[in-house]
Amino acid sequence: xxxxxxxxxxxxxxxxxxxxxxxxxxxxxxxxxxxxxxxxxxxxxxxxxxxxxxxxxxxxxxxxxxxxxxxxxxxxxxxxxxxxxxxxxxxxxxxxxxxxxxxxxxxxxxxxxxxxxxxxxxxxxxxxxxxxxxxxxxxxxxxxxxxxxxxxxxxxxxxxxxxxxxxxxxxxxxxxxxxxxxxxxxxxxxxxxxxxxxxxxxxxxxxxxxxxxxxxxxxxxxxxxxxxxxxxxxxxxxxxxxxxxxxxxxxxxxxxxxxxxxxxxxxxxxxxxxxxxxxxxxxxxxxxxxxxxxxxxxxxxxxxxxxxxxxxxxxxxxxxxxxxxxxxxxxxxxxxxxxxxxxxxxxxxxxxxxxxxxxxxxxxxxxxxxxxxxxxxxx
Amino acid sequence: xxxxxxxxxxxxxxxxxxxxxxxxxxxxxxxxxxxxxxxxxxxxxxxxxxxxxxxxxxxxxxxxxxxxxxxxxxxxxxxxxxxxxxxxxxxxxxxxxxxxxxxxxxxxxxxxxxxxxxxxxxxxxxxxxxxxxxxxxxxxxxxxxxxxxxxxxxxxxxxxxxxxxxxxxxxxxxxxxxxxxxxxxxxxxxxxxxxxxxxxxxxxxxxxxxxxxxxxxxxxxxxxxxxxxxxxxxxxxxxxxxxxxxxxxxxxxxxxxxxxxxxx
Numbered sequence: 001x002x003x004x005x006x007x008x009x010x011x012x013x014x015x016x017x018x019x020x021x022x023x024x025x026x027x028x029x030x031x032x033x034x035x036x037x038x039x040x041x042x043x044x045x046x047x048x049x050x051x052x053x054x055x056x057x058x059x060x061x062x063x064x065x066x067x068x069x070x071x072x073x074x075x076x077x078x079x080x081x082x083x084x085x086x087x088x089x090x091x092x093x094x095x096x097x098x099x100x101x102x103x104x105x106x107x108x109x110x111x112x113x114x115x116x117x118x119x120x121x122x123x124x125x126x127x128x129x130x131x132x133x134x135x136x137x138x139x140x141x142x143x144x145x146x147x148x149x150x151x152x153x154x155x156x157x158x159x160x161x162x163x164x165x166x167x168x169x170x171x172x173x174x175x176x177x178x179x180x181x182x183x184x185x186x187x188x189x190x191x192x193x194x195x196x197x198x199x200x201x202x203x204x205x206x207x208x209x210x211x212x213x214x215x216x217x218x219x220x221x222x223x224x225x226x227x228x229x230x231x232x233x234x235x236x237x238x239x240x241x242x243x244x245x246x247x248x249x250x251x252x253x254x255x256x257x258x259x260x261x262x263x264x265x266x267x268x269x270x271x272x273x274x275x276x277x278x279x280x281x282x283x284x285x286x287x288x289x290x291x292x293x294x295x296x297x298x299x300x301x302x303x304x305x306x307x308x309x310x311x312x313x314x315x316x317x318x319x320x321x322x323x324x325x326x327x328x329x330x331x332x333x334x335x336x337x338x339x340x341x342x343x344x345x346x347x348x349x350x351x352x353x354x355x356x357x358x359x360x361x362x363x364x365x366x367x368x369x370x371x372x373x374x375x376x377x378x379x
Numbered sequence: 380x381x382x383x384x385x386x387x388x389x390x391x392x393x394x395x396x397x398x399x400x401x402x403x404x405x406x407x408x409x410x411x412x413x414x415x416x417x418x419x420x421x422x423x424x425x426x427x428x429x430x431x432x433x434x435x436x437x438x439x440x441x442x443x444x445x446x447x448x449x450x451x452x453x454x455x456x457x458x459x460x461x462x463x464x465x466x467x468x469x470x471x472x473x474x475x476x477x478x479x480x481x482x483x484x485x486x487x488x489x490x491x492x493x494x495x496x497x498x499x500x501x502x503x504x505x506x507x508x509x510x511x512x513x514x515x516x517x518x519x520x521x522x523x524x525x526x527x528x529x530x531x532x533x534x535x536x537x538x539x540x541x542x543x544x545x546x547x548x549x550x551x552x553x554x555x556x557x558x559x560x561x562x563x564x565x566x567x568x569x570x571x572x573x574x575x576x577x578x579x580x581x582x583x584x585x586x587x588x589x590x591x592x593x594x595x596x597x598x599x600x601x602x603x604x605x606x607x608x609x610x611x612x613x614x615x616x617x618x619x620x621x622x623x624x625x626x627x628x629x630x631x632x633x634x635x636x637x638x639x640x641x642x643x
Binding site: 271272274275276277278279280281282285289290293294297 | 450452475478479481482483485487488489490491492493502503506507551552555
């Protein structure tokens, strides 16, 4: 007690200011970790062992089926003979069809170019430090859709016309997802702002639209877009079935997106609006510069969640005979040259894996963005 | 009754504090209701250019609501408000015009957390005044120097102390070169140690000839800077006077009670 001068019971004066000390060392290593987390008590040990057994019971057969016992090459005979494992030879043989659908073979380079152009728009947008974000958005919303439309449909510039009926596979899934995501975000923002508007007409129109879309199943919307809409259009007016499905899906997704964005808008304190107004910013300036950047940052997990849901929901367009990835895969089961007992399961596992890779990628990207923004400006 | 202690030990050059004959803000018979609750009752207030008015009163007396009507953050339902020659009506263009000329500082700063200090300051000039970015930044740096924090320009609001944030908020308003400044309890959310640094900046601003309306409980600031103190209660202006008379010889019973509670 050298730095303390005792002058009665209540009086105390510090003479020296202590230096900041490092925190106490934590115990690192595998064994200490396992002891605390897995075998902390008798009950924990039992639970750990049971958990491990369940994992083995699931994982071992799965590995055997997908890898060890699988048929990697050969034809239908090889697959039919081996019922203990997956038939990857079937997936390999039909791989082109799973990616391109019935897009004509000699024209597949157009799909490849489309995929490259799409990546060229999305990758720089996803990298925070990449420059020219404004131009990137122009590319995403204007340049790329126009170029992609011309490239894929053709019929001009010497490109052979490829009807959308023969589009299919993963590439069509990506087309539908891209349009759905690219349309739903801005539409969702407008709907969310509209629902919060003080103008009664705008408010009720947006409210009605959002609640209508959220109140019906997506299949209904697609069915109406695919089958019923043409009945109501005047004769002679007919637009592409794929286009109608894209429109229906985008509007549907926009309603969900609107509610996600509205959640973010509600989290912005009133003071932010007042601060912006007091500087003389107009409504749209205030929203674009102050409110939306903060609101969207808050709801990134929700936005990505909606995107993931949308990506998987694209598989429902099969209801109006649009051959997205899953429907293409299922359609190939009826191919007599490959019919065997393991073929359907192999095809479905392949499709599931493809969906999973994309969704997991989006999920990880969302996590990355959250972490980045958290260190950004909030201490 | 006694005079409050002065808020800072700054000496104020009173020769710079001039009140002109021109009218800056004119409120005539202003009434406002929140649903059925009558918040402002027949407010008549004429502010000349160069005036420094401190508005005091118990909480819920309508003092914040009154100054927030001046830049239309609150709508009034009856009466007339004319700011800088522009009458506030439902016309949104008029509202925007008034807001360009009237700066406001809030109790909770209301800085934009996703923008740096410098960007907070240049936002208004760039988007509202359509000023080139380089010029806006130059002006912003001048004002950040005036409020004594130019070195924080690249930081985000969350990295600053409360007093620093409030000084940035003042600089942000000044970057719009307003004719009138409104302060809504600018020091109420600050730690005691930081109140002074904000008041000093406000005193410097008064010396520059700015028309100021300030809702505050800092009676020392009122004594030093104000040319008029207004006391409000229950949505009405109860008493107004020059500071010395106001503190030494309050006339209304409510004023006497209020002052006896906050001055010792």
